[in-house]
Amino acid sequence: MTIQFRQLFEPISSTYTYLLGCRESGLAVLIDPVLPAWRRDLEAVRALGLELAMTVETHIHADHITAAMQLKREAGSRIAAPAVDRLACADVALEEGKPLVVGRLAIEPLFTPGHTDDHHAYRVGERLFTGDALLIDGCGRTDFQNGDAATLYRSVHGKLFTLPDETLVYPGHDYQGRRVSSIGQEKARNPRLGGGRSLAEFEALMGKLGLAYPKFIDYAVPGNRQCGLCPEGVPEELQQYCEEMAHSPQG
Numbered sequence: 001m002t003i004q005f006r007q008l009f010e011p012i013s014s015t016y017t018y019l020l021g022c023r024e025s026g027l028a029v030l031i032d033p034v035l036p037a038w039r040r041d042l043e044a045v046r047a048l049g050l051e052l053a054m055t056v057e058t059h060i061h062a063d064h065i066t067a068a069m070q071l072k073r074e075a076g077s078r079i080a081a082p083a084v085d086r087l088a089c090a091d092v093a094l095e096e097g098k099p100l101v102v103g104r105l106a107i108e109p110l111f112t113p114g115h116t117d118d119h120h121a122y123r124v125g126e127r128l129f130t131g132d133a134l135l136i137d138g139c140g141r142t143d144f145q146n147g148d149a150a151t152l153y154r155s156v157h158g159k160l161f162t163l164p165d166e167t168l169v170y171p172g173h174d175y176q177g178r179r180v181s182s183i184g185q186e187k188a189r190n191p192r193l194g195g196g197r198s199l200a201e202f203e204a205l206m207g208k209l210g211l212a213y214p215k216f217i218d219y220a221v222p223g224n225r226q227c228g229l230c231p232e233g234v235p236e237e238l239q240q241y242c243e244e245m246a247h248s249p250q251g
């Protein structure tokens, strides 16, 4: 089987969206599409001669609004989200132990709470889409959305770090242009979770990060619980999260 693959970057929230396509069936999936980039992402699917079958969320995001609903409107794709979110707007409820099959793609959900209480990573063959549970040389914060550092540590060490070292790690974000890592690399040198860091060390480190209040969370969370509707009252300076991104069409 040939998997078609693209890593797409949304610069407003520094989010990676992943396009996975199955050449045999002509069907594609987008993991964590972002609202301002919906048209570019749909064009990327179509440029490969594929039809967008589904969008898949790793968790309820606090830093951007998903394009799931917009893509459903425009392309008829179905919306898949973690079952624990109990979203009325979702078409498919995902849980660990029940692979999502699209054409010949088998997307294996891995329940990885800690950044948020609903977080799932997705494994597709040799690739692992880690959302915000595990970033390249980092991890998502654990101080909102029922996050918990000890829970995240157990998710990463007990689940993600038990995968083969050569598994490719594709994160939900990167703020420095890094694109891909591996389980072996993160186990060896992730400054928060790798290199033999203990649970107590990780909890202490996460407890003193002193990060600012997430500026878009009060709009993103309700918007994402509706699968990607921009709520009323988004202030002027945050409107870029809701508007379509300027883009140049692909050839």
Ligand SMILES: [Fe+2]
Residues within 6 Å of the ligand: 059, 060, 061, 062, 063, 115, 132, 140
């Ligand atoms: Fe997140």
